[in-house]
Amino acid sequence: MPIFTQNEINLHTHSFYCGHGTGTLKDYIAEAFKNPQLKVLGFSEHCQTPDEFYADRMRYDVFEDYVEDAFSLKNTEGLTVLCGAECDWNPSYTAYYRYLKERMGLDYILGSVHYYRDRESGRLRYYGKCLDVTPYLSDYVSEYTAMLRSGLFLIGCHPDLYCYHTEWNSLLEEAAREIISTAKETGMILEINGCGFQKKHIREDGSTRHPYPVPEFWKIVREEGVRCCINSDAHHPAHLISHPAFAFASENGLEDLLVKWEISDEGIRAVL
Secondary structure (H helix, E strand, O other), X not given: OOEEOHHHEEOOEOOHHHOOOOOOHHHHHHHHHOOOOOOEEEEEEEOOOOOOOOOOOOOHHHHHXXXXXXXXXXXXXXXXXXXXXXXXXXXXXXXXXXXXXXXXXXXXXXXXOOEEEOOOOOOEEEHHHOXXXXXXXXXXXXXXXXXXXXXXXXXXXXXXXXXXXXOOOHHHHHHXXXXXXXXXXXXXXEEEEHHHHHOOEEOOOOOEEOOXXXXXXXXXXXXXXXXXXXXXXXXXXXXXXXXXXXXXXXXXXXXXHEOEEEEEOOEEEEEO
């Protein structure tokens, strides 16, 4: 059974199917062949629910088109192509997420927390637009740790997304420690997410930083010895390989914690 290093595999990508990405699945495959070190390409469009709960995701019927498209590319010579989905944690859809894995035949599903329910409007809003996450920290931690404990997902995606606009402080550290300790307890893999390097947060003093990954968060990951992985979370084929994410892992002493991946007829699993 083949085993792949982080340099050889990318499990988190988004094409035009997701509604805010660019490029077709074939465009991503063409880009993969420009990077000969890449042996495994995983597609992981944002999962829409049957009742289309998430207004800014693709339509449910388009999700089925995506799966059909991805499966049609599995015989690509010289590249292992996997079909997955990135699912927002919501306990109401646990049975559906299990169906995706066990009945629909997806190779894997990724777990994420992208949204909070705004206390004033009652609407779902993206954490990347939450200028002060403090009132919603307990919500994020509760949902993210529940996602890690669910046993449904291969990876916990961008666990430090909650730090997007809020500068590191004791409350953010407390949240990080709870998320990281849960990952350690459950054996879940946390993702160093390359998409954050495509964005910037402007501090009050005018300086800039990447909204994630956050060095302070990953320092705790290193201290606790929690296993992690690197994915680009590319939304454009040109961003398929995230060199900054690999540099970040090296600079923050995380290389020894990076998992390898084994792919067999039974599926994909982390090799610790």
